[in-house]
Amino acid sequence: MPRKPIDQDTFMEDAKSTQKKKHMSASNMRLASHNKTRVAYFHDEGVGNYHYGERHPMKPHRLTLTNHLVLNYGLHNKMEIFQPRRATDDEILEFHASDYVDFLKRVTPDNAENYEQLFQRFNVGDDCPIFDGIYDFCQRYSGATIEAARKLIAGGADICINWSGGLHHAKKSEASGFCYVNDIVLGILEMLRYFPRVLYVDIDIHHGDGVQEAFYMTDRVMTVSFHKYNGDFFPGTGHLDEIGSSLGKYYSVNVPLRDGIDDNEYVWLFREVMNGVMDTFKPSAVVLQCGADSLGCDRLGVFNLSIKAHGRCVQIMKDYKVPMLVVGGGGYTVRNVARCWTYETSILVDQELNNDLPPNEYLGFFRPDYKLHPHLSGHVENQNDIQYLTKVRERVLEQLRYLDGAPSIQMQEIPPDIQGFLDGDEQLQDEEDDDTMDQRPQARKNRLVPETEWYESDDDNFGELGAVDMVM
Numbered sequence: 001m002p003r004k005p006i007d008q009d010t011f012m013e014d015a016k017s018t019q020k021k022k023h024m025s026a027s028n029m030r031l032a033s034h035n036k037t038r039v040a041y042f043h044d045e046g047v048g049n050y051h052y053g054e055r056h057p058m059k060p061h062r063l064t065l066t067n068h069l070v071l072n073y074g075l076h077n078k079m080e081i082f083q084p085r086r087a088t089d090d091e092i093l094e095f096h097a098s099d100y101v102d103f104l105k106r107v108t109p110d111n112a113e114n115y116e117q118l119f120q121r122f123n124v125g126d127d128c129p130i131f132d133g134i135y136d137f138c139q140r141y142s143g144a145t146i147e148a149a150r151k152l153i154a155g156g157a158d159i160c161i162n163w164s165g166g167l168h169h170a171k172k173s174e175a176s177g178f179c180y181v182n183d184i185v186l187g188i189l190e191m192l193r194y195f196p197r198v199l200y201v202d203i204d205i206h207h208g209d210g211v212q213e214a215f216y217m218t219d220r221v222m223t224v225s226f227h228k229y230n231g232d233f234f235p236g237t238g239h240l241d242e243i244g245s246s247l248g249k250y251y252s253v254n255v256p257l258r259d260g261i262d263d264n265e266y267v268w269l270f271r272e273v274m275n276g277v278m279d280t281f282k283p284s285a286v287v288l289q290c291g292a293d294s295l296g297c298d299r300l301g302v303f304n305l306s307i308k309a310h311g312r313c314v315q316i317m318k319d320y321k322v323p324m325l326v327v328g329g330g331g332y333t334v335r336n337v338a339r340c341w342t343y344e345t346s347i348l349v350d351q352e353l354n355n356d357l358p359p360n361e362y363l364g365f366f367r368p369d370y371k372l373h374p375h376l377s378g379h380v381e382n383q384n385d386i387q388y389l390t391k392v393r394e395r396v397l398e399q400l401r402y403l404d405g406a407p408s409i410q411m412q413e414i415p416p417d418i419q420g421f422l423d424g425d426e427q428l429q430d431e432e433d434d435d436t437m438d439q440r441p442q443a444r445k446n447r448l449v450p451e452t453e454w455y456e457s458d459d460d461n462f463g464e465l466g467a468v469d470m471v472m
């Protein structure tokens, strides 16, 4: 008999309940050594100035709007602010194919007709249009994710935020679902140089297919995606039975949901699944994709979530106290995206916010109520019943039981399908041979040793990597 799911008490339950779950890995011990959570916020001033096209639902301006709310609420006083650098070609080539990257670098709206024969191959067109500065845009949001990953590696922060990142659909050689370069894959690849196991969690309404695909055959990354699924809804993947393959069998977790899921159901299921995941996988770091198209009233979404429930998932992940990279993702009702990510920033820095939005130059976007938490629920009929959600929970927990504890720390291999990553390591191996005593993350990319050994020299690392960050 499943326990009574999803009542108001469950949702309102103090977040401390998740803290009862102790995961005393080395990473936890590191966080426990200082009381205050250190948050680093990466925002590129220019990233909100790109335009996919007037009728296109993806509006990078939402990033400018979010940043304004964050600053006008004073949240910058509670975290370190960084202006990230752009990702280099070599960094993007760690995952993406060179012909595809070459295409993105060269194509512009003015010369697009010369490249039309490549549009189908690289899947650009309506969903993924060619716009001015397309590659520059990719370099900016990806650079921020890579910098954030390095900050975590260096031990310079416990939580890093990049709301411009989270473009989870992009494939190795293909644009998809408004995404061109997959910053999440690039960030996780960076983290794998140091963290033995990385957990990816995705609460966008769409399946996190690009990230799942990249790590489908490795046991070093577990991907967990909560999304609408009916076989038809974009991108069409994310069935319960997609569980990974080869070494990665059971390491892809999918939580397919139906239209109209509400706060209590979603938070209940999220907590149940994540408690199971954290207990079995025991990640050394987490990447959380916070796509805001799972909110009620989203232009493309069909869920009924409030901003508070969406944020509760962020709180639940924070309470596990594992180093975490938080990125954005989808979200097409721009004002609510900005509200949501501002609220989630406040959760991450432990700052309560007044429901009345602070005066700011974009206040007009938030009419008529000018509140942080507008009413977003109840607009779509809820097609999730308790029987269905209980079945999904049982199936996921059953899958997790196949994982016999955390995989060994002596990792067998790096992700087998990431050729760029492999190539890069050969070169790094040469560098290491020259300087075997150098313990900086950059110089020990190819070493995989028990994680307790990594943490001993954290303080040394911090100075090395911290120096390249530019404080605004």
Ligand SMILES: [Zn+2]
Binding pocket: 204, 205, 206, 291, 293, 329, 330, 331
């Ligand atoms: Zn989405």
